[in-house]
Amino acid sequence: MTDRNLVQKAAFMALKAATFCMLAVLAVLIFYIMSNGLKHINPVFLTHSPASMGRGGGIFPFIISTIYVTTMSLTIAAPVGIGAALYLVEYSKEGILISFIRFCTEILAGIPSIIFGLFGFVFFVIYMGMGWSVLSGSLTLACMILPTIIRISEEAIKAVPVSYREGSMALGATRWQTIVKVVLPDSIPGIIKGIILGIGRAVGETAAVILTAGSSLRAPASISDSGRTMSVHLYILTMEGISNDKAFATATVLILLVLVINLAANKSVKLIKR
Numbered sequence: 001m002t003d004r005n006l007v008q009k010a011a012f013m014a015l016k017a018a019t020f021c022m023l024a025v026l027a028v029l030i031f032y033i034m035s036n037g038l039k040h041i042n043p044v045f046l047t048h049s050p051a052s053m054g055r056g057g058g059i060f061p062f063i064i065s066t067i068y069v070t071t072m073s074l075t076i077a078a079p080v081g082i083g084a085a086l087y088l089v090e091y092s093k094e095g096i097l098i099s100f101i102r103f104c105t106e107i108l109a110g111i112p113s114i115i116f117g118l119f120g121f122v123f124f125v126i127y128m129g130m131g132w133s134v135l136s137g138s139l140t141l142a143c144m145i146l147p148t149i150i151r152i153s154e155e156a157i158k159a160v161p162v163s164y165r166e167g168s169m170a171l172g173a174t175r176w177q178t179i180v181k182v183v184l185p186d187s188i189p190g191i192i193k194g195i196i197l198g199i200g201r202a203v204g205e206t207a208a209v210i211l212t213a214g215s216s217l218r219a220p221a222s223i224s225d226s227g228r229t230m231s232v233h234l235y236i237l238t239m240e241g242i243s244n245d246k247a248f249a250t251a252t253v254l255i256l257l258v259l260v261i262n263l264a265a266n267k268s269v270k271l272i273k274r
Contacts, residue, residue, distance in 0.1 A: 037252030137213025156190025
């Protein structure tokens, strides 16, 4: 066996070991949380309001708040992000301005969430007069996940072969018809993966949400009401030592929610590919 083959085999084994280590850590983490949380989950926990600041009762208002905030943030960020990615790839010409926009997008994607929370608190809550509300939290989360959706959607659109575009235009289609009929259908699996990452960040966000959406114990009746997401509730239960059992149960519900979202999204990608 040559030195090159030895190096290749060693590199393969190292990557394989790293993958198994990552999966092992993830499996231990999920097992530990769910083994401590599943036994505390019951119909009352899922369908009732909290009692004694979270020591008793359930998390139904927090499930509603989480769904509100996540859905609204994606409703705002996904169309804007996909539209921006289409413009950057299909309509813009490479130059200093476009390079600067991409650079700013990458910088925004790496900014800590607490910075977005501070911005949302100052701008949406105070300056715009929205107060602590589902709307303020959703707009802040939309700003936070927008760079991720833009970058991943852009890469997915770039991956569509140029020959597809040329063939479509050669048949008489306009640029917009080519985008709608050829580019988007082929790139939609990658775009959905970007949206999944956005959902994961939005569902698990704490700092930005607690500064903008608040932490009300009641379910929001409208987008102008304050609401407490499950991640915020989990943080408060743990940091204030209210109830470790309820914290583990809430964490388990969060994991199951993210798992269901990922499975549904992957199923959608498979159906689209068909």
